[in-house]
Amino acid sequence: MEALFSLVVGVLTASGIYLLLRGRTFPVIIGLAMLGYAVNLFLFSTGGLNTHAAAVIGESLTPTDPLPQALVLTAIVIGFAMTAFVVILAIRARSELGSDHVDGQQGEEGDAR
Amino acid sequence: MSLLWIPLLTIVGTLVPVMTSRRGRKVCVATTLIAPLAALLLVLLHAPTVIGGEVVSMQLSWMPLLGLDLALRIDGLTLLFAVLILGIGSLILLYAGFYLSAEEDDGRFLSYMMLFMTAMLGIAMADNLILLWLFWELTSISSFLLIGFWGHRSDARRGARMALTVTGAGGLALLAGFLLIGQAAGSFALSEVLAAGDAIRASANYPLILLLVLFGAFTKSAQFPFHFWLPHAMAAPTPVSAFLHSATMVKAGVFLMARLNPALGDTALWAITLSLVGLATLLYAAWFALLERDLKGILAFSTVSHLGLITLLLGLGSPLAIVAAVFHILNHATFKAALFMSVGIIDHETGTRDIDRLGALWSMMPLTGTMTILAGAAMAGFPPFNGFLSKEMLFEQSLVNDVLGALSGLIPMLVVMGAILSVGYSLRLVWSLFFAAPKLTREQKAQPPMKVHDPARGMLAPGLFLAAMSLLVGLFPMTLAAPLVNAASLAVQGDTTPLFTLALWHGINLPLVMSLAAVAGGVLVLINHKRFAAIAALFPARDASLAFEAVMLRLIKATLWLTLRLENGSLQRYQALLILTALVMTGIGLSQLNALTGERGLQPLDGMLLLGAGLMIFGAIGSALSHRWRLVSLLMLSVVGLSVSLTFVRFSAPDLALTQLSVEVASMILMILALFFLPQRPPLLVSGRRIVRDLVLAASLGLIVAMLNYALLTRETLTIADYFLREALPGGGGTNVVNVILVDFRGFDTLGEITVLTLAGLATFKLLNRMRLFMPAGNLEGIRWSRHRYPLILAVVAQILLPLALLVSVYIFLRGHNQPGGGFIAGLITSVALILQYMARGHDWTRQRLPLSYAVVAVSGLAIATATGLGSWLFGYPFLTSAFGHFHIPLIGEIELASAMLFDVGVYLAVVGATLMILINLGRITTVHRPSLEER
Secondary structure, three states, X not given: OHHHHHHHHHHHHHHHHHHHOOOEHHHHHHHHHHHHHHHHHXXXXXXXXXXXXXXXXXXXXXXXXXXXXXXXXXXHHHHXXXXXXXXXXXXXXXXXXXXXEOOOOOOOOOOOO | OHXXXXXXXXHHHHHHHHHHHHHOHHHHHHHHHHHHHHHHHHHHHHHXXXXXXXXXXXXXXXXXXXXXXXXXXXXXXXXXXXXXXXXXXXXXXXXXXXXXXXXXXXXXXXXXXXXXXXXXXXXXXXXXXXXHHHHHHHHHHHHHHHHOOOOOOHHHHHHHHHHHHHXXXXXXXXXXXXXXXXXXXXXXXXXXXXXOHHHHHHOOOHHHHHHHHHHHHHHHOOOOOOOOHHHHHHXXXXXXXXXXXXXXXXXXXXXXXXXXXXXXXXXXXXXXXXXXXXXXXXXXXXXXXXXXXXXXXXXXXXXXXXXXXXXXXXXXXXXXXXHHHHHHHHHHHHHXXXXXXXXXXXXXXXXXXXOOOOOOOOOXXXXXXXXXXXXXXXXXXXXXXXXXXXXXXXXXXXXXXXXXXXXXXXXXXXXXXXXXXXXXXXXXXXXXXXXXXXXXXXXXXXXXXXXXXXXXXXXXXXXXXXXXXXXXXXXXXXXXXXXXXXXXXXXXXXXXXXXXXOOOOOOOOHHHHHHHHHHHHHHHHHHOHHHHHHHHHOOOOOOHHHHHXXXXXXXXXXXXXXXXXXXXXXXXXXXXXXXXXXXXXXXXXXXXXXXXXXXXXXXXXXXXXXXXXXXXXXXXXXXXXXXXXXXXXXXXXXXXXXHHHHHXXXXXXXXXXXXXXXXXXXXXXXXXXXHHHOOOOOOXXXXXXXXXXXXXXXXXXXXXXXXXXXXXXXXXXXXXXXXXXXXXXXXXXXXXXXXXXXXXXXXXXXXXXXXXXXXXXXXXXXXXXXXXXXXXXXXXXXXXXOOOOOOHHHHHXXXXXXXXXXXXXXXXXXXXXXXXXXXXXXXXXXXXXXXXXXXXXXXXXXXXXXXXXXXXXHHHHHHHHHHHHHHHHHOOOOOOOOOEEEEEEOOOEEEEEEHHHHHHHHHHHHHHHHHHHHHHHHHHHHHHOOHHHOOO
């Protein structure tokens, strides 16, 4: 199970990074969100992968570590704020520059500058 | 505590001239003088104790963890410097009042002078190395302001910049040296550092410490080969030069060496470095002083030369050599300040500082002449002036030194050569200015001869006083100087008390013969000055400032080259570099693990897990592959997002699952909205090389992250969970530990979090302002958007759902402290419910029924959360301390209320406000800009 979980996190990371390296704003935003999932899962897993062990007192005899959960909860919300900001920035950038290329100009995507 | 008042007075004094400069020059100078004179009085009150051999000190904790204390001390060395800084400083302030022309900004000038005085005083008084360094940097900065005071002149700007660069670089080295000293001595407190001399000298870092500290001291004191900035600093107004280059700035370097002598001195390395650098500086600068034509340039080089002399004495290091060094610090400050003042007067009256154009001034300016002759004689080391006494001591000590082993005999010879040159340039200064005829060119002769006279008495008085002091100290050294010199050298040498007598006449001995030789040699040098000048003319003139500028220019070019390499403006390049760095660093970390799999046992797999993992991998890869079909890519992303939420459910994180789910909805709406404003099908223009590069990068980092995660998951980790689980109920009054952590244990973090969220909302609001929009009128196939804007079924369902959704969010909110839920999740559910209304009915319709400004909602949420935190101050607890209690409400029964609940209300409002602010504002522009499609 641990191996499977790590595999998923790894695939999510790889996909996120690949999208992050694209030249247009929209894939970059998606990549950012994808990388966010991977990071959240990773951080969450530092508390251990426990079943039926919610960190609510009285529910379980061996509750899981609540701290990573609290951190990831705020990370999810902040991640949303960041995504929102980048989305609006991308829209604004296109409106100002007339292009949705991350470098602000209509060039070849693979332009090796 | 009275110690603290001394620098405080001068700090306050920096404000005085700015406030009083409107009331005229006299009032301004007079009021400015109050602070330094009062500070001088305070210092003198401590003088009897200090001369008695005690150290007065005080200490206030500032940043104890960093070893930085506000600690001040007055020992003998401090006393000597404080008297020089404040005494000569006050005289120069008085002089500056006359020197500055009427239209110049005296308020600003005097304020800078006071700032500089404070900084110097701080260096002299600091009883903590870091504090000393802070003041050291302050002298660099304030001297920059002073040297560049005439900022309209390019030479002033260049001189100021050069001084700042050189002394600033030295300052940085000094900080590094101080940190190493602190490490070796175990403390930054000066008293402890001075006592830990043996430990420092024994440490392996000693040569490095010495290198760094001496670099700082040599740059400040303009020692060879860092002397070049000082002559260029002469672009400053003369009172600045008189202050900075006689009593203060350049003396800070020798002060530092003297101060740290007990900690760093008394080794062969110290003695040899200081003696050689001192000797080289002494001779080199004296030679240039002899050839210089600019009056202030002569004085600048002679200052450098005399500083070399002091460094040499500190290097010789015998008890009497240190007495001589301290004594010469005092003497040099006195006569050099007087000389700068007289040169300033001559410049002021005649309008030139060129020694060749001036001459025969004696008959016109007898008082200035007297002053220059007295101070010049002291500089040359003629009896019975104070300069003679310290120079005689130098001769004597150079004869008995053994610093250079068998070569030690060279030192007295070289010292005599330096003395000859010193007599030579002093005589030349006095002779050419007052007695020789000016060497004028034909045009200059054609002009009417200068009509000049002595300046106002107030301008003469400070210089005359100092010149008289050099004579009086020479005549009565035991009365006027010995106690101070004794106390100061006691501080420099640690515990030993040298016995010495300062006297003019020691009988006929070798030092006296050396003095006589120096005088005779000096006269010969003066007579043959033209020949020396001719020899010097054989060498190409080298302007240090040009060389300096060239080095600077090369440095700037190199950094520019590097910057352009790294920063080419391509985000893709930056990200690739960043990811590569992360890859390498994580790889290095992983390679240091013994085995990938840790000691913890593995858990079994089951079908649900496989299905979930399969979905996520499918979504992730699909999203990456289909990134050009943007809607598909987005849907794939949401598959992953929802599966993440299910993962949280499976692994005991109900709060996370709820949050992820509601955030997922909000962000999908957001991104679909965004799709509307972005090109629907980007052009396919990408090189295969780029794709391969990105694939390799992405796959490698994915692999590394997977391995890292696996390694982590299979190991036991240390956790602080027990604390939270134990304290949640008794300390935070809630059973849902995650929520208690959010609103109580780590409430400050959460406050920061919702602040960021609100800021993001406000920023998007601003970004969307006045935007030109690219909006397609139809889809890719050219089919126009549907004319039916609001689907009826959705509208009906949404309306029915709203009260239910709100009820659910209230429920989730209320139970949040004990069961999964809380402000974050409730806020997201409310937002989603409201957004549904907007989607179903449009912005205008909803707006009429719900006239809320979401910015106000978000900000008031923040305000409530902050106020809750501040509320605990009222009860004398730290920020964000929570309180809770049980209340009995009729009909409803026993309920529990915690102040954390109020905090959670703030969180709730902030989340609702920020989320809606983002989505509604983006959604609204589609409504506003689409009137042409409107069907009426």
